[in-house]
Amino acid sequence: MNELERMELKISKFLRIGVIISGAIITLGWAMSFRADYDPFENLKTYHQISLIDSFQIQFMLENWGRLIVYFGLMILISLPVLRVLLSVVLFVKQKEKKMALIGAIVLLGLILSFSLGNSGH
């Protein structure tokens, strides 16, 4: 195993721990927000666009901490692959592989641009 593979393996092990942590947080939040008399599918049969920020505020006002915790767990999960790409860029920069570092930076930029689309009213 070369240096690059060794470092990527470390990153991947770290990501696996991240998946376990976010899974635990999501489980906790889901258990806290669980109500036996509530049918979640009823509200999800038709599509309403409510942004993440608005959803946060609504859950905060309703003091539904469980759902806020689930959101936090989901946020960690979504950020894991972003972190992997970022760490790969750092790795290639350290190894003085300029072209691969640039490729990683383009992927990272793509991810940031894609996230920003969610906020742009599309």
Next chain:
Amino acid sequence: MISLVLLPISIVAGFLGSLLGLGGGIVIVPVLTLVFGVDIRYAIAASLISIIATSSGAAAGFLKDHLTNIRVALLLEIGTVFGAMSGFLLSSYLKANWLFLFFGGFLLFSAIMMFRQKHDSRAEKNHPWADNLKLDSKFPEKGEWIHYKVANVPFGLASMYIAGIFSALLGIGSGIFKMLSMDGAMKLPMKVSSATSNFMIGVTATASAGAYFIRGDIKPDIAAPVALGIIAGSYIGAKVMPKIDALAIRKFFIVVMTVVAIQMIIKGMRE
């Protein structure tokens, strides 16, 4: 109580997805929409979350087996990430019935692809980009290291863009498209293309999942049980896969997938 039902269903979806080599999304999106009547956009967004979890959790295993080509993965992620961005934009303009039609079509395509004869074909020489970026590598097979070269890189990159669009649009890992491009066009060995595809799927799914999340389409009430169930199910699937006759299950599911595909298409035409 009804949301509790989603947990065992998602475990089964993850289990089957991993046995069939297709991922849990292809099972859970039809279940959420056809059985529970959830809007397809929420189902797709929840499915993407489970893809990130399974891919990020499995990457270390594939790396340990020396099958993942990290350099190829990073390069092709340019295609999938920008494709996912286009898919997300496209989904904002498409009506839900088109998503059902596309999903049904994709299911049919996946069912047909399961008949595909798998054979390895090797590239004689590197594409100039592969030389430039040192993309060729080696992998272990039957106790020895086998060197391989990488062909047709621009075509691979372009088809990854298409894979990214479908991933964002339908909430799937697009593993089938990635495999077709990597072992079909770029002539990577089958095992390498499978591991590299799995490695990339998390980044592809994150590109659109992040956008759906910020837009507010990822709903905790379904995303939580779906993600947890699919993580558990695919873990069990990967453990039992070597011990059971996956071929019989695959044959059975080709029939099920065809039936579900037709139902999705009918729903798409009616809405």
